[in-house]
Amino acid sequence: MDLSIIILQHNSSEDTTKCLESFKKAVLPEETEFIVVNNGGNNANDKILEDSYKSLNIKFSDIPNKGFANGNNEGLKLASGKFCAFVNPDIIVEIDTVKILMEYFKKQQSVGIVAPQLYYPNGKIQDNFRVFPKFRDLIIKRTRIFHKIFLKRLRKYLLWDKDPNKNFPVDWVTGAFMIVKRECLEKVNNHDERLFLFMSDLVMCRDAWDNGFEVHFVGVAKALHHESRLSGGNIFDIFRKKSLRIHIIDAFKYYFIYKFKKFPINSPSGKRE
Numbered sequence: 001m002d003l004s005i006i007i008l009q010h011n012s013s014e015d016t017t018k019c020l021e022s023f024k025k026a027v028l029p030e031e032t033e034f035i036v037v038n039n040g041g042n043n044a045n046d047k048i049l050e051d052s053y054k055s056l057n058i059k060f061s062d063i064p065n066k067g068f069a070n071g072n073n074e075g076l077k078l079a080s081g082k083f084c085a086f087v088n089p090d091i092i093v094e095i096d097t098v099k100i101l102m103e104y105f106k107k108q109q110s111v112g113i114v115a116p117q118l119y120y121p122n123g124k125i126q127d128n129f130r131v132f133p134k135f136r137d138l139i140i141k142r143t144r145i146f147h148k149i150f151l152k153r154l155r156k157y158l159l160w161d162k163d164p165n166k167n168f169p170v171d172w173v174t175g176a177f178m179i180v181k182r183e184c185l186e187k188v189n190n191h192d193e194r195l196f197l198f199m200s201d202l203v204m205c206r207d208a209w210d211n212g213f214e215v216h217f218v219g220v221a222k223a224l225h226h227e228s229r230l231s232g233g234n235i236f237d238i239f240r241k242k243s244l245r246i247h248i249i250d251a252f253k254y255y256f257i258y259k260f261k262k263f264p265i266n267s268p269s270g271k272r273e
Contacts, residue, residue, distance in 0.1 A: 002029035003102065003179075004081030006141030009089040010039045013047035015226065016089040020052040027099040034058040037075045040065025068175070069191035069200040073168070076190055076199045085179045091118075092224040100221035101179050112184030112213025113205055115173035116221035117164050126225060127158040128174040129217040132206065132269045165219045171209070171269050173217060175201030177223055180208075187211040194257070198250040203257070 005023065007258070009016045014087045015102055016036060036047040063074050065152050083105065085098070101114050117125040155161065162168065177199065188207035191200040207213045265269040 001051050001056060001080040001082065002031040002034055003083050003085060003098070004033050004035060004055045004076075005034045005077030005085040005087055006037065006072060007087050007089055008037045008039050008068065008075060009041060009044055010065060011041040012089040013041075013044045017049045017052045017086065018043075019093075020048070020056065020058075022092040022094075023098075024052070026093050026095050026097060029098075029102060031081075032057065033079070033081065035075045036060050037047050037071050038062045039068075039071035056061050057164035065257050067193065067196035068198070069193045069195050072175075072191045072192065072200075075232055076185070077209065080204055082182050083179055084182065084185060086175055086177070088225070090174045090226040092226070093178050094222055094224075097221050098179075101218055103178075104216070104218050104221075105181065108214070108216065110212075111216050112181045112187075112208045112211075113173065113178055113215045114221075115216075116223050117176045117217070117219045118176060118225040118227075120222065121226060123146060124258040125161075125164045125167050126227065128176060128225075129159060129162075129170040130172055130174075130269070131157055131159065131162075132171045132202075132263050133157060142149055144200050163219070164217075167216060167218045169214050169268055170217045171267050172205030172215060173200050175204075176227065178224055180204070182211070184211070188214065191202070192257075195250045197246045199254045206258070206264060206267075209267040209270070212266075217232070223271060 007016060020034070024119060034053065035056065036048070038046060038061065040063070045062060061078060061079050063071065065071070076084060083102065097116055100213060101116060104114055105111060115128060118128045120126060159170070186203050188211060192203045195203065206213055265271070
């Protein structure tokens with residue numbers, strides 16, 4: 001199998017239907033399989049419209065919700081591809097998105113993880129490629145009141161001075177849409193299940209760099225992302241939003257995992273240290 005595409009959903013059958021429909025129109029490797037994981041949703045896989053997938057090589061899995069990392073790893077157990085794509089259900093790929101990303105791997109043998117440019121329905125480009133964060137970067141990013149106060153710091157963290165229409169190595173990419181080489185997955189030991197909802201994409205990219213695999217943002221490949229931000233808000237949302245509290249907990253876990261460790265030496269940030 002050339003490519004396994006894992007879509008992890010939780011009561012997102014309508015989004016998943018549209019996502020699969022976009023893949024049906026896309027240029028894919030000859031041997032491509034889809035694994036749709038219902039992560040604790042209410043019969044969510046049964047509600048996906050059959051017309052969206054009936055011509056695809058597809059498997060369905062229903063599991064209890066033990067988190068984002070665990071759900072993706074359950075999907076990996078069913079995947080046999082040389083490359084594995086982790087795709088949020090609210091992603092809509094363009095016709096050549098996957099084609100460009102797979103060709104990029106062929107040209108860049110040292111690359112283990114790639115991600116395309118993601119954009120909102122209004123055309124605004126998302127910041128899905130970043131430098132390794134300090135703890136304060138995550139607080140600034142998730143708390144809107146700090147954006148103007150720490151604008152320079154936010155610009156550096158989110159790489160706003162980079163051209164998002166070009167390709168380049170980055171410290172890490174977000175897990176909304178990434179493709180990972182199988183050899184890289186085996187080295188990084190899949191998604192880190194110590195993290196429930198956030199940060200496992202960051203850990204995977206950091207471990208990839210540590211194991212000799214590069215992480216690249218491929219800006220010439222594009223996909224629409226109907227992102228519903230789970231972790232953003234203001235300082236008072238910590239008391240109102242469960243997802244924001246989970247994000248803070250996962251952030252503390254991440255920093256505990258990597259406390260006192262330097263950034264991977266060959267990563268963009270590691271070279272600057």
